[in-house]
Amino acid sequence: MTAQHVTEFPTAGSAQTTLTTTTTTTTRAGDPEHWTLHPDRALPADPVTRPLAREIYAATKDLPIVSMHGHVDAQVLDENPLFGDPTELLIIPDHYLVRMIVSQGTSPDGVAHMGGAPLDPASPITPRTDHRAIWRTFCENWHLFRGTPTRYWMEHELVEVFGVHQRPSAETADAIYDHLSEVLTTDAYRPRALFDRFNIEVLATTDSASSDLAHHASLAAQGWGDKVVPTFRPDPLLHLDHAGWAADIAALGAASGIDVVSYATFLAALRQRRQAFIAAGARATDHGHLLADTTPLSDAEASRIFDLALGGAPVDAVAAQAFSGHMLFQMAAMSAEDGLVMQLHPGVLRNHDRAMLGTFGADKxxxxxxxxxxxxxxxxxxxxxxxHPGFRIIVFTIDETVYSRELAPMAGVYPAMKLGAPWWFLDSPDGMRRFRDTATETAGFYNTTGFVDDTRAFASIPARHDLSRRIDAGYLARLVAEHRLDLDEAVETAVDLAYNLPLAAYAPRALSTPGSEPHVDH
Known part of the structure; x- marks a missing residue:
């Protein structure tokens, strides 16, 4: 049912302002009334800033998407297959969905593995393979996502991308599944068709240092080389206590053609792989260490620790952490040489439940x-x-207490450093607002790099960018309403945040000098 609610607000200069809002509700499966999304969702609620926010958002909502940090597999875009069933597309790659349902007591075998055999053959858990049953579990638990960004993203996907007009519930689960299954059999919902429909200009994947980049080479041969670019992610190689370190070193040697028998040959192999990534169109590296330490070691000490690990001797946690910090410094030195933008996002204890890791794998x-x-x-x-004129680093965090105390002051003075967007758990409406509140007064807008979606869930990319553009429009509208910005400045800033700044931040070094950034006028 649709109802209008009229609320009167007093405003300066007039007796009152009347605000009319429209809400849409959906009842049971088969109801002729459709579930729709409010056009002002996530914009400010007050009647002074909302019209301003609408105007600012209108300038950005149709801009191309620049997705420079994410985890979509290049193979999907290279081979361009049908996506499969709704669970494979919308649930399997989205750990936000899985973790919320598991947090309410649903057995992990029902949602966490999403089919297939356990990674640990001795596990007593039998993963569920019925994707329709998994979808029903998600729909039955739709209420759990109220107030979360996951709710915003998923409803945007369902309504705007897939034309679903029934709110998820136990009663509507099968009808929605059938509708999605039908549209996913059509060419209009293949990856490349959606890529174009989403208006993605460039998408960066995240790739291991030893990746052969074959799918990127295939995409380039098909004219997609500027649209889908790799990102160099060497993390497992830089942590000597990583369980698969020896195997990863062997893979690095095979990929680089350099026999890694010493610290010096290790560095040479990393340099070779970086050059291979650059040749494939890479713009950046990506580093997800636990800590942000960048203290360099002497060559002798780094060699000593590396040789211990290479020889199979145990490396204690202190030495392993010292080496990983040293290698972040080395990665910065290499970025200063070759121009790859260095992305650093520490502060996450990965795979907190080791039994879950052993049974279901990472990213659950x-x-x-x-x-x-x-x-x-x-x-x-x-x-x-x-x-350094050739060095660029973008720092992300999910410890938002450091924005105003540490990161904004550093980004506000060091030319090489920029602040990344609110990331992961902070990729939320209020997290984005807090970021603007705490970082802008010290770092300004132009020491930030625009939004990154950081997602494996391909269909959620436009939803995430749309939410960011709405939140920035609301923030800028408040500055206009407080007479801290003129409206034309706010519109220009919004366009820069949505499009120009991410393009400039990740531009190849030859294009990243001041004044050479691609620019969209509003």
Missing amino acids: GYDVPVAVEYTRALRPLLEAFGH
């Missing part, structure tokens, strides 16, 4: 934030490269 929602210190940790790196 058991990653938990920890506090991170940045001021002293990044000092060695920034002292060495913070003013």
Whole structure:
């Protein structure tokens, strides 16, 4: 049912302002009335800033998407298959969905593995393979996502992308599943068709250092080389206590053609792989360490620790952490040489439940934030490269207590450093607002790099970018309403945040000098 609610607000200069809002509700399956989304969702509620926000958002809502940090598999876009069933597309890759349902007591075998055999053959858990049953579990638990960004993203996907007009519930689960299954058999819902429909200009994947980049080469041969670019992610190689480290080193040697028998050959192999990524169109590296430490070791000490690990000797946690911090410094040095943008996002204790990791694998929602210190940790790196004309670093965090105290002050003075968007658990309406409130007054808008969606869930990309553009429109509208910005400045800033800044932040070095950034006028 649809109802109008009229509320009167007093405003300066007039007796009152009348605000009319429309809400739409959906009842049972088969109801002729459709579930729709409010056009002003996530915009400010008050009647002074909402019209301003609408005007600002209108300038950005149709801009191309620049998705420079994410986890969509290049193979999907290269082979362009049909996506499969709704569970495979919308539930399997989205650990936000899984973790919420599991948190309410649903057995992990019902949602966490999503089919197939357990990774651990000795596991007593038999993963559920009935994807329709998994979908029903999700729909039955739709109420759990109220107030979360997951709710916003998923309802945008269902309504705007897939034309679903019934709110998920136990009663509507099968009808929605059938509708989605039908549309997913059509060419209009293949990956490349959606890529174009979503108006994605460039999408960066995240790839292991030893990846052969074959799918990127195939995409480039088909004219997609500028649309889908790889990102160099060497994390497992830089952590000597990583369970699969020896195998990863062997893979690095095979991919680079360099026999990794020493610390020196290790660095040479990493340099070779970085060049291979650059040749494939890479713009950036990606580093997800637990801590932000960048203290360099002497070559002798780094060699000693590396040789211990290479020889199979146990490396204690202190030495392993020292080596990983040293390698972040080395990655910065290499970025200063080759121009790849360095992305750093520490502060997540991965795979908090080790039994879940052994049974179901990584990326099932058991990653938990920890506090991170940045001021002293990044000092060695920034002292060495913070003013280097060829070096660029983008720092993300999910410890939002450090925005105003540490990250914004550093980004506000070091030319090489920029602040990344609110990420992961902070990728939410209020998280984005808090980011603007705490970072802008020190770092400004132009020491930030625009939004990144950081998602494996391909169909959620436009929803996530849309939410970011709405929140920025609301923030800028408040500055206009408070006479801290003129409206034309707010519109220009919104366009820069949505499009120009991410393009400039990740531009190949030859294009990243001041004044050479691609620019969209509003």
